[in-house]
Amino acid sequence: MYKSITNLKVRYVETDQMGIVHHSNYYIYFEAAREDFIKGAGISYxxxxxxxxxxxxxxxxxxxxxxxxxxxxxxxxxxxEELTPVKITLNYNVIRESDNKLISKGKTIQTFVDKNNFKIINIKKKNPEIWDKLEKLK
Structure with a gap:
Protein backbone atom coordinates (compact mmCIF):
# COMPACT_ATOMS: atom_id res chain seq x y z
CA MET A 1 0.00 0.00 0.00
CA TYR A 2 1.28 3.44 -0.94
CA LYS A 3 1.94 5.87 1.92
CA SER A 4 3.02 9.48 1.49
CA ILE A 5 4.83 11.44 4.17
CA THR A 6 4.47 15.19 4.57
CA ASN A 7 6.89 17.00 6.87
CA LEU A 8 5.83 20.25 8.52
CA LYS A 9 7.06 22.51 11.30
CA VAL A 10 4.45 24.06 13.60
CA ARG A 11 4.42 27.83 13.21
CA TYR A 12 3.61 30.27 16.01
CA VAL A 13 0.54 31.55 14.13
CA GLU A 14 -0.98 28.04 14.28
CA THR A 15 -1.01 27.93 18.07
CA ASP A 16 -3.66 29.15 20.49
CA GLN A 17 -3.47 30.87 23.88
CA MET A 18 -2.59 27.54 25.49
CA GLY A 19 0.47 27.25 23.26
CA ILE A 20 -0.77 24.23 21.31
CA VAL A 21 -1.86 23.94 17.69
CA HIS A 22 -5.43 25.15 17.31
CA HIS A 23 -7.65 22.26 16.24
CA SER A 24 -8.66 23.95 12.97
CA ASN A 25 -5.10 23.82 11.69
CA TYR A 26 -5.09 20.04 11.46
CA TYR A 27 -7.39 20.35 8.46
CA ILE A 28 -4.83 22.61 6.80
CA TYR A 29 -2.21 19.96 7.53
CA PHE A 30 -4.48 17.32 5.99
CA GLU A 31 -4.85 19.48 2.87
CA ALA A 32 -1.07 19.69 2.46
CA ALA A 33 -0.82 15.93 2.99
CA ARG A 34 -3.57 15.24 0.40
CA GLU A 35 -1.68 17.25 -2.19
CA ASP A 36 1.49 15.26 -1.48
CA PHE A 37 -0.46 12.00 -1.65
CA ILE A 38 -1.96 12.86 -5.05
CA LYS A 39 1.51 13.81 -6.32
CA GLY A 40 2.46 10.19 -5.64
CA ALA A 41 0.22 9.28 -8.58
CA GLY A 42 2.28 11.56 -10.82
CA ILE A 43 -0.44 14.22 -11.01
CA SER A 44 -1.49 17.33 -9.11
CA TYR A 45 -4.73 18.86 -7.94
CA GLU A 81 -8.65 3.73 2.67
CA GLU A 82 -10.98 3.52 -0.32
CA LEU A 83 -11.08 4.56 -3.96
CA THR A 84 -14.24 4.17 -6.03
CA PRO A 85 -15.15 5.84 -9.33
CA VAL A 86 -17.12 8.49 -7.38
CA LYS A 87 -15.10 9.09 -4.18
CA ILE A 88 -11.76 8.80 -2.44
CA THR A 89 -11.19 8.26 1.30
CA LEU A 90 -7.83 9.09 2.88
CA ASN A 91 -6.49 8.46 6.39
CA TYR A 92 -3.93 10.63 8.16
CA ASN A 93 -1.63 9.93 11.09
CA VAL A 94 0.04 13.03 12.54
CA ILE A 95 3.26 12.10 14.33
CA ARG A 96 5.52 14.33 16.43
CA GLU A 97 9.01 13.58 15.19
CA SER A 98 10.92 14.27 18.45
CA ASP A 99 9.39 11.23 20.17
CA ASN A 100 7.65 9.52 17.22
CA LYS A 101 4.33 9.84 19.07
CA LEU A 102 1.01 9.67 17.27
CA ILE A 103 -0.71 12.94 18.23
CA SER A 104 -3.69 12.99 15.88
CA LYS A 105 -5.60 10.78 13.46
CA GLY A 106 -7.82 12.03 10.69
CA LYS A 107 -9.90 11.02 7.73
CA THR A 108 -11.35 12.82 4.73
CA ILE A 109 -13.79 11.75 2.06
CA GLN A 110 -13.91 13.58 -1.25
CA THR A 111 -16.15 13.06 -4.22
CA PHE A 112 -15.39 13.69 -7.89
CA VAL A 113 -17.59 16.35 -9.50
CA ASP A 114 -17.84 18.09 -12.84
CA LYS A 115 -16.26 21.54 -12.51
CA ASN A 116 -19.04 23.22 -14.50
CA ASN A 117 -22.15 21.93 -12.75
CA PHE A 118 -20.81 20.35 -9.53
CA LYS A 119 -22.63 17.09 -10.25
CA ILE A 120 -21.00 13.88 -9.07
CA ILE A 121 -19.23 12.04 -11.87
CA ASN A 122 -17.75 8.62 -12.45
CA ILE A 123 -14.07 9.52 -12.83
CA LYS A 124 -13.29 6.11 -14.32
CA LYS A 125 -15.59 6.95 -17.25
CA LYS A 126 -15.01 10.72 -17.44
CA ASN A 127 -11.20 10.53 -17.28
CA PRO A 128 -9.74 7.00 -17.40
CA GLU A 129 -6.19 8.42 -17.34
CA ILE A 130 -6.67 10.03 -13.93
CA TRP A 131 -8.50 6.94 -12.66
CA ASP A 132 -5.59 4.71 -13.72
CA LYS A 133 -3.06 6.96 -11.97
CA LEU A 134 -5.11 7.10 -8.75
CA GLU A 135 -5.62 3.34 -8.80
CA LYS A 136 -1.86 2.85 -8.66
CA LEU A 137 -1.95 4.33 -5.14
CA LYS A 138 -3.81 1.30 -3.80
Whole structure:
Protein backbone atom coordinates (compact mmCIF):
# COMPACT_ATOMS: atom_id res chain seq x y z
CA MET A 1 0.00 0.00 0.00
CA TYR A 2 1.28 3.44 -0.94
CA LYS A 3 1.94 5.87 1.92
CA SER A 4 3.02 9.48 1.49
CA ILE A 5 4.83 11.44 4.17
CA THR A 6 4.47 15.19 4.57
CA ASN A 7 6.89 17.00 6.87
CA LEU A 8 5.83 20.25 8.52
CA LYS A 9 7.06 22.51 11.30
CA VAL A 10 4.45 24.06 13.60
CA ARG A 11 4.42 27.83 13.21
CA TYR A 12 3.61 30.27 16.01
CA VAL A 13 0.54 31.55 14.13
CA GLU A 14 -0.98 28.04 14.28
CA THR A 15 -1.01 27.93 18.07
CA ASP A 16 -3.66 29.15 20.49
CA GLN A 17 -3.47 30.87 23.88
CA MET A 18 -2.59 27.54 25.49
CA GLY A 19 0.47 27.25 23.26
CA ILE A 20 -0.77 24.23 21.31
CA VAL A 21 -1.86 23.94 17.69
CA HIS A 22 -5.43 25.15 17.31
CA HIS A 23 -7.65 22.26 16.24
CA SER A 24 -8.66 23.95 12.97
CA ASN A 25 -5.10 23.82 11.69
CA TYR A 26 -5.09 20.04 11.46
CA TYR A 27 -7.39 20.35 8.46
CA ILE A 28 -4.83 22.61 6.80
CA TYR A 29 -2.21 19.96 7.53
CA PHE A 30 -4.48 17.32 5.99
CA GLU A 31 -4.85 19.48 2.87
CA ALA A 32 -1.07 19.69 2.46
CA ALA A 33 -0.82 15.93 2.99
CA ARG A 34 -3.57 15.24 0.40
CA GLU A 35 -1.68 17.25 -2.19
CA ASP A 36 1.49 15.26 -1.48
CA PHE A 37 -0.46 12.00 -1.65
CA ILE A 38 -1.96 12.86 -5.05
CA LYS A 39 1.51 13.81 -6.32
CA GLY A 40 2.46 10.19 -5.64
CA ALA A 41 0.22 9.28 -8.58
CA GLY A 42 2.28 11.56 -10.82
CA ILE A 43 -0.44 14.22 -11.01
CA SER A 44 -1.49 17.33 -9.11
CA TYR A 45 -4.73 18.86 -7.94
CA UNK A 46 -4.21 21.61 -10.52
CA UNK A 47 -3.91 19.02 -13.27
CA UNK A 48 -7.13 17.32 -12.14
CA UNK A 49 -8.94 20.66 -12.00
CA UNK A 50 -7.59 21.63 -15.43
CA UNK A 51 -9.32 18.53 -16.83
CA UNK A 52 -12.66 19.80 -15.48
CA UNK A 53 -12.83 17.69 -12.33
CA UNK A 54 -13.09 19.03 -8.78
CA UNK A 55 -12.73 17.05 -5.55
CA UNK A 56 -14.80 18.70 -2.80
CA UNK A 57 -14.70 17.34 0.73
CA UNK A 58 -17.93 15.67 1.78
CA UNK A 59 -16.80 14.43 5.19
CA UNK A 60 -13.91 15.08 7.58
CA UNK A 61 -12.96 13.89 11.01
CA UNK A 62 -10.06 14.32 13.36
CA UNK A 63 -9.21 12.71 16.67
CA UNK A 64 -6.88 14.79 18.81
CA UNK A 65 -4.65 12.65 21.01
CA UNK A 66 -2.04 15.14 22.19
CA UNK A 67 -1.41 18.73 21.13
CA UNK A 68 1.47 19.75 18.93
CA UNK A 69 3.35 22.85 20.08
CA UNK A 70 5.11 25.75 18.42
CA UNK A 71 8.36 24.58 16.85
CA UNK A 72 7.43 20.90 16.80
CA UNK A 73 8.41 19.02 13.67
CA UNK A 74 5.54 16.79 12.61
CA UNK A 75 5.04 14.30 9.87
CA UNK A 76 1.74 13.28 8.36
CA UNK A 77 1.46 9.78 6.99
CA UNK A 78 -1.32 9.56 4.43
CA UNK A 79 -2.83 6.32 3.17
CA UNK A 80 -5.72 5.38 0.93
CA GLU A 81 -8.65 3.73 2.67
CA GLU A 82 -10.98 3.52 -0.32
CA LEU A 83 -11.08 4.56 -3.96
CA THR A 84 -14.24 4.17 -6.03
CA PRO A 85 -15.15 5.84 -9.33
CA VAL A 86 -17.12 8.49 -7.38
CA LYS A 87 -15.10 9.09 -4.18
CA ILE A 88 -11.76 8.80 -2.44
CA THR A 89 -11.19 8.26 1.30
CA LEU A 90 -7.83 9.09 2.88
CA ASN A 91 -6.49 8.46 6.39
CA TYR A 92 -3.93 10.63 8.16
CA ASN A 93 -1.63 9.93 11.09
CA VAL A 94 0.04 13.03 12.54
CA ILE A 95 3.26 12.10 14.33
CA ARG A 96 5.52 14.33 16.43
CA GLU A 97 9.01 13.58 15.19
CA SER A 98 10.92 14.27 18.45
CA ASP A 99 9.39 11.23 20.17
CA ASN A 100 7.65 9.52 17.22
CA LYS A 101 4.33 9.84 19.07
CA LEU A 102 1.01 9.67 17.27
CA ILE A 103 -0.71 12.94 18.23
CA SER A 104 -3.69 12.99 15.88
CA LYS A 105 -5.60 10.78 13.46
CA GLY A 106 -7.82 12.03 10.69
CA LYS A 107 -9.90 11.02 7.73
CA THR A 108 -11.35 12.82 4.73
CA ILE A 109 -13.79 11.75 2.06
CA GLN A 110 -13.91 13.58 -1.25
CA THR A 111 -16.15 13.06 -4.22
CA PHE A 112 -15.39 13.69 -7.89
CA VAL A 113 -17.59 16.35 -9.50
CA ASP A 114 -17.84 18.09 -12.84
CA LYS A 115 -16.26 21.54 -12.51
CA ASN A 116 -19.04 23.22 -14.50
CA ASN A 117 -22.15 21.93 -12.75
CA PHE A 118 -20.81 20.35 -9.53
CA LYS A 119 -22.63 17.09 -10.25
CA ILE A 120 -21.00 13.88 -9.07
CA ILE A 121 -19.23 12.04 -11.87
CA ASN A 122 -17.75 8.62 -12.45
CA ILE A 123 -14.07 9.52 -12.83
CA LYS A 124 -13.29 6.11 -14.32
CA LYS A 125 -15.59 6.95 -17.25
CA LYS A 126 -15.01 10.72 -17.44
CA ASN A 127 -11.20 10.53 -17.28
CA PRO A 128 -9.74 7.00 -17.40
CA GLU A 129 -6.19 8.42 -17.34
CA ILE A 130 -6.67 10.03 -13.93
CA TRP A 131 -8.50 6.94 -12.66
CA ASP A 132 -5.59 4.71 -13.72
CA LYS A 133 -3.06 6.96 -11.97
CA LEU A 134 -5.11 7.10 -8.75
CA GLU A 135 -5.62 3.34 -8.80
CA LYS A 136 -1.86 2.85 -8.66
CA LEU A 137 -1.95 4.33 -5.14
CA LYS A 138 -3.81 1.30 -3.80
Missing amino acids: KYIEDTGIMMPLIETQCRYIEGAKYGDSIKIETTL
